[in-house]
Amino acid sequence: MSSYEAAFKVWRGDIKGGGLEDFKIEVNDGEVVLDIIHRIQATQAPDLAVRWNCKAGKCGSCSAEINGRPRLMCMTRMSVFTRDETITVTPLRAFPVIRDLVTDVGFNYQKAREVPSFVPPADLGPGEYRMFQEDVDRSQEFRKCIECFLCQDTCHVVRDHEENKTAFAGPRFLMRVAELDMHPLDAAESTGLDRKATAQEEHGLGYCNITKCCSEVCPEGIHITDNALIPLKERAVDRKYDPLVWLGSKIRRRPTEG
Amino acid sequence: MSVVDRQDWDVVVVGAGGAGLRAAIEARERGARTAVICKSLFGKAHTVMAEGGIAAAMGNVNSGDNWEVHFRDTMRGGKFLNQWRMAELHANEAPDRVWELETWGALFDRTKDGRISQRNFGGHEYPRLAHVGDRTGLELIRTLQQKIVSLQQEDFRETGDYESRLKVFQECTVTRVLKDGDKVSGVFGYERESGRFFVLEAPAVVIATGGIGKSFKVTSNSWEYTGDGHALALLAGAPLLNMEFVQFHPTGMVWPPSVKGILVTESVRGDGGVLRNSEGKRFMFDYIPDVFKEKYAQSEEEGDRWYEDPDHNRRPPELLPRDEVARAINSEVKAGRGSPHGGVFLDVSTRMPAEVIRRRLPSMYHQFKELADVDITAEAMEVGPTCHYVMGGIAVESDTAAARGVPGLFAAGEVAGGMHGSNRLGGNSLSDLLVFGRRAGWHAAEYAAGLTDTRPPVDEDQIDTAAAEALRPFSAEGPAPGADDGRPPENPYTLHQELQQAMNDLVGIIRREGEMERALEKLADLRVRARRAGVEGHRQFNPGWHLSLDLRNMLLVSECVARAALERTESRGGHTREDHPAMDRKWRNVNLLCALTDPTGGLLATDPVSGQITLTREITEPIRADLLALFEKEELVKYLAEEELYE
Ligand SMILES: Cc1cc2nc3c(=O)[nH]c(=O)nc-3n(C[C@H](O)[C@H](O)[C@H](O)COP(=O)(O)OP(=O)(O)OC[C@H]3O[C@@H](n4cnc5c(N)ncnc54)[C@H](O)[C@@H]3O)c2cc1C
Numbered sequence: 001m002s003s004y005e006a007a008f009k010v011w012r013g014d015i016k017g018g019g020l021e022d023f024k025i026e027v028n029d030g031e032v033v034l035d036i037i038h039r040i041q042a043t044q045a046p047d048l049a050v051r052w053n054c055k056a057g058k059c060g061s062c063s064a065e066i067n068g069r070p071r072l073m074c075m076t077r078m079s080v081f082t083r084d085e086t087i088t089v090t091p092l093r094a095f096p097v098i099r100d101l102v103t104d105v106g107f108n109y110q111k112a113r114e115v116p117s118f119v120p121p122a123d124l125g126p127g128e129y130r131m132f133q134e135d136v137d138r139s140q141e142f143r144k145c146i147e148c149f150l151c152q153d154t155c156h157v158v159r160d161h162e163e164n165k166t167a168f169a170g171p172r173f174l175m176r177v178a179e180l181d182m183h184p185l186d187a188a189e190s191t192g193l194d195r196k197a198t199a200q201e202e203h204g205l206g207y208c209n210i211t212k213c214c215s216e217v218c219p220e221g222i223h224i225t226d227n228a229l230i231p232l233k234e235r236a237v238d239r240k241y242d243p244l245v246w247l248g249s250k251i252r253r254r255p256t257e258g
Numbered sequence: 259m260s261v262v263d264r265q266d267w268d269v270v271v272v273g274a275g276g277a278g279l280r281a282a283i284e285a286r287e288r289g290a291r292t293a294v295i296c297k298s299l300f301g302k303a304h305t306v307m308a309e310g311g312i313a314a315a316m317g318n319v320n321s322g323d324n325w326e327v328h329f330r331d332t333m334r335g336g337k338f339l340n341q342w343r344m345a346e347l348h349a350n351e352a353p354d355r356v357w358e359l360e361t362w363g364a365l366f367d368r369t370k371d372g373r374i375s376q377r378n379f380g381g382h383e384y385p386r387l388a389h390v391g392d393r394t395g396l397e398l399i400r401t402l403q404q405k406i407v408s409l410q411q412e413d414f415r416e417t418g419d420y421e422s423r424l425k426v427f428q429e430c431t432v433t434r435v436l437k438d439g440d441k442v443s444g445v446f447g448y449e450r451e452s453g454r455f456f457v458l459e460a461p462a463v464v465i466a467t468g469g470i471g472k473s474f475k476v477t478s479n480s481w482e483y484t485g486d487g488h489a490l491a492l493l494a495g496a497p498l499l500n501m502e503f504v505q506f507h508p509t510g511m512v513w514p515p516s517v518k519g520i521l522v523t524e525s526v527r528g529d530g531g532v533l534r535n536s537e538g539k540r541f542m543f544d545y546i547p548d549v550f551k552e553k554y555a556q557s558e559e560e561g562d563r564w565y566e567d568p569d570h571n572r573r574p575p576e577l578l579p580r581d582e583v584a585r586a587i588n589s590e591v592k593a594g595r596g597s598p599h600g601g602v603f604l605d606v607s608t609r610m611p612a613e614v615i616r617r618r619l620p621s622m623y624h625q626f627k628e629l630a631d632v633d634i635t636a637e638a639m640e641v642g643p644t645c646h647y648v649m650g651g652i653a654v655e656s657d658t659a660a661a662r663g664v665p666g667l668f669a670a671g672e673v674a675g676g677m678h679g680s681n682r683l684g685g686n687s688l689s690d691l692l693v694f695g696r697r698a699g700w701h702a703a704e705y706a707a708g709l710t711d712t713r714p715p716v717d718e719d720q721i722d723t724a725a726a727e728a729l730r731p732f733s734a735e736g737p738a739p740g741a742d743d744g745r746p747p748e749n750p751y752t753l754h755q756e757l758q759q760a761m762n763d764l765v766g767i768i769r770r771e772g773e774m775e776r777a778l779e780k781l782a783d784l785r786v787r788a789r790r791a792g793v794e795g796h797r798q799f800n801p802g803w804h805l806s807l808d809l810r811n812m813l814l815v816s817e818c819v820a821r822a823a824l825e826r827t828e829s830r831g832g833h834t835r836e837d838h839p840a841m842d843r844k845w846r847n848v849n850l851l852c853a854l855t856d857p858t859g860g861l862l863a864t865d866p867v868s869g870q871i872t873l874t875r876e877i878t879e880p881i882r883a884d885l886l887a888l889f890e891k892e893e894l895v896k897y898l899a900e901e902e903l904y905e
């Protein structure tokens with residue numbers, strides 16, 4: 001086992017402002033960035049604010065930007081850096097800071113509420129659902145999402161454009177629309193809800209210009225752009241260019257609006 | 259009078275894991291205005307980490323399965339100490355609770371004919387665990403979270419406000435349950451973000467705060483597991499049941515040190531993984547206890563055949579209940595046959611093709627690759643026991659989930675005791691959360707509805723006391739009680755580390771009388787020091803402050819574990835005494851109850867040396883005859899005392 005001392009710069013402050021603070025701190029074999037942040041907390045800055053839960057990449061709490069790149073602190077091993085590199089840890093840039101590394105991610109919870117929920121088929125009771133593995137594979141991929149919001153943080157549509165936040169749900173929640181749309185038993189259509197159309201019309205799919213930055217930062221390796229956004233776009237386009245379908249879906253949707 | 263934000267609700271649920279969310283859904287659907295409070299963000303509770311699956315006798319893979327078989331397995335796993343009515347309700351209702359999740363949008367892995375697939379797990383006679391790869395907890399919590407959102411959308415359509423009937427207060431910590439006489443009147447807590455205090459007034463409170471693992475050094479549990487709900491109940495005057503039973507999961511990661519304790523799911527063994535010592539031997543064959551001799555394979559060949567042909571072969575001993583496997587690993591390491599970093603080897607690489615491993619165990623593959631540089635498709639993992647789950651908990655009525663002795667208080671999930679007896683089977687927790695979460699929400703809503711005109715008022719003094727207690731860490735400078743010098747404030751992180759070390763070393767997987775006595779002394783010392791835990795900075799998102807407040811809970815709960823463990827002079831399930839190595843039938847029907855010595859709930863008044871907890875014994879209700887009749891007589895004689903058998 002070999003220990004060494006690493007140089008860290010950690011952003012400290014709150015809504016009123018703040019800056020990078022320097023720390024010299026011990027690092028041991030096999031440690032991840034979150035371990036080092038915890039060591040700083042336990043020995044040098046007891047009030048350093050940071051979110052975490054599982055320490056195993058399962059809960060999506062410990063999101064931050066490490067040397068400018070959105071990552072999970074608990075899954076970023078110290079061995080990916082050289083020993084003389086200074087490691088800079090800053091809060092997610094797309095969301096308002098609360099304190100130190102903790103940001104206000106309320107935007108995401110608000111967007112989650114705007115996506116209409118799963119609609120159970122009226123004719124099937126509990127225990128009667130039959131679905132084949134190959135038909136649930138696609139939605140299951142999207143349900144691996146741990147809601148770390150790194151994709152939301154990285155997407156340029158909102159990263160530096162606060163004004164787009166009202167109209168744009170972000171990759172995570174566009175993917176949620178795709179997930180429900182691809183659910184083999186979702187009965188949204190029977191209630192007059194056309195999920196594909198809403199992706200375009202209500203959740204801002206049009207803002208996405210398929211740069212794939214979201215997919216690149218996703219710690220779950222979900223193919224957000226290729227498997228969720230592009231298919232959603234293709235089908236939204238199909239609908240749009242078929243005037244009858246488009247009209248039909250508009251008319252059927254009315255009764256549930258409001 | 260302290261200035262605090264105050265709101266009125268019908269039911270307050272403390273905890274947003276599987277149990278809390280299921281309770282909240284039920285209470286709201288039964289018409290109660292319901293508030294949920296949780297320490298982390300919504301959707302991040304511990305339940306999200308559950309991997310292997312949720313146990314329910316749906317019989318999708320083996321039609322021989324039914325609730326009676328599940329009940330039997332649960333009782334065997336718990337060594338017959340389970341609150342049998344809970345085990346019965348659980349086995350009976352679990353399938354409905356799983357199917358219901360599908361109607362809320364859950365997508366479990368499927369069988370060939372399109373049903374929910376079920377996998378094998380330790381102690382379960384048939385493939386019984388519904389699962390989604392090895393991320394079942396994520397599916398469960400996301401489904402409940404999305405169900406809550408769908409109810410909020412419904413409320414929005416009707417009232418124009420998403421939160422009019424069901425609201426989640428995230429990143430808030432409850433520090434006290436408030437009471438009017440013996441009845442619950444609400445909760446007191448603080449917002450983590452701002453440090454502001456708040457009171458939610460409500461006649462019914464459901465505690466669903468999960469476990470206590472953060473009192474131990476090596477654990478699979480997160481920072482949330484500081485035993486808050488256990489302590490809240492104690493302080494409110496409700497007793498805790500059988501706190502000596504703590505589950506050490508046999509397979510936690512052992513290397514590198516920073517991930518020591520992180521869980522390696524039991525599905526690795528359920529799907530064919532085997533345990534070997536440094537000599538390459540599958541040592542579990544040497545550790546099959548007498549009570550299980552007829553149920554497990556006697557040779558490797560038979561064990562291997564079982565995966566393909568379970569009707570004509572017996573299961574391999576790697577799938578014994580967790581307490582057995584954890585003890586076996588402990589013995590192998592002690593005997594010098596451990597792996598380089600003090601564990602044993604868990605191998606799937608020689609048992610399945612690489613692509614099958616990656617498909618069936620994706621997050622294990624990922625976890626070892628990312629955190630330990632180990633490719634589990636090519637080499638064995640190193641694993642060892644890790645503190646995982648607490649079977650003990652708030653003593654509740656089986657049918658209603660009502661906490662004993664405190665009207666208006668309910669408890670469900672890991673924080674409730676009884677259901678799992680002395681040892682929990684894998685997969686039985688997630689189903690427990692849903693079955694008893696629902697029951698708690700139901701009965702809390704009903705109780706609250708019965709009190710519409712006569713709500714217990716909140717006592718201002720209690721609010722002031724709670725606020726003063728919460729603020730103490732900011733002014734921790736005075737001398738310790740009994741000491742004449744003015745020692746400087748204690749660092750809460752240091753106190754926490756000492757507590758974890760003490761519990762790990764002295765009340766851990768193998769227990770001895772002298773060590774537990776030393777643990778109690780250490781706890782008394784820490785208790786005095788913890789009153790002086792001091793913090794810097796201000797109240798806004800200050801983890802040092804939060805930890806200082808959590809210490810009260812960890813110390814209370816640790817004392818319960820240590821006292822009960824010292825009292826129970828036998829080994830059973832998650833309680834192993836080196837000085838009393840055998841299970842003793844005389845203890846089969848004995849519950850140990852922990853209550854606060856000073857029932858006024860004032861902690862300062864408690865003597866720092868003798869402790870804060872009083873222990874009492876209670877004889878359990880005899881198991882109902884028709885349930886006993888589900889077992890063979892030859893099996894019952896191994897567990898039940900003579901008198902019990904002839905009743
Ligand atoms: C790694 C791992 C894998 C597991 N795998 C499985 C499995 O495959 N199958 C299975 O059946 N079981 C499994 N378990 C066990 C199971 O996950 C837990 O027992 C279960 O999730 C506990 O759920 P809960 O609802 O009781 O509590 P939790 O999900 O832990 O939720 C507790 C909630 O209470 C809140 N809370 C706590 N204290 C306070 C307070 N003071 N104020 C306000 N809120 C508070 C927390 O913020 C949280 O929201 C596993 C456990 C671990 C650690």
Ligand code: SF4
Pocket residue numbers: 154155156157170171207208209210211212213214215225229
């Ligand atoms: S692919 Fe679309 S959603 Fe993803 S980062 Fe690019 S613009 Fe944003």
Ligand code: SF4
Pocket residue numbers: 060144145146147148149150151152172214217218219220221222224
């Ligand atoms: S899609 Fe990936 S990056 Fe986005 S929130 Fe989910 S897990 Fe995180």
Ligand code: FES
Pocket residue numbers: 051052053054055056057058059060061062063072073074075
């Ligand atoms: S702490 Fe859970 S993802 Fe990092």
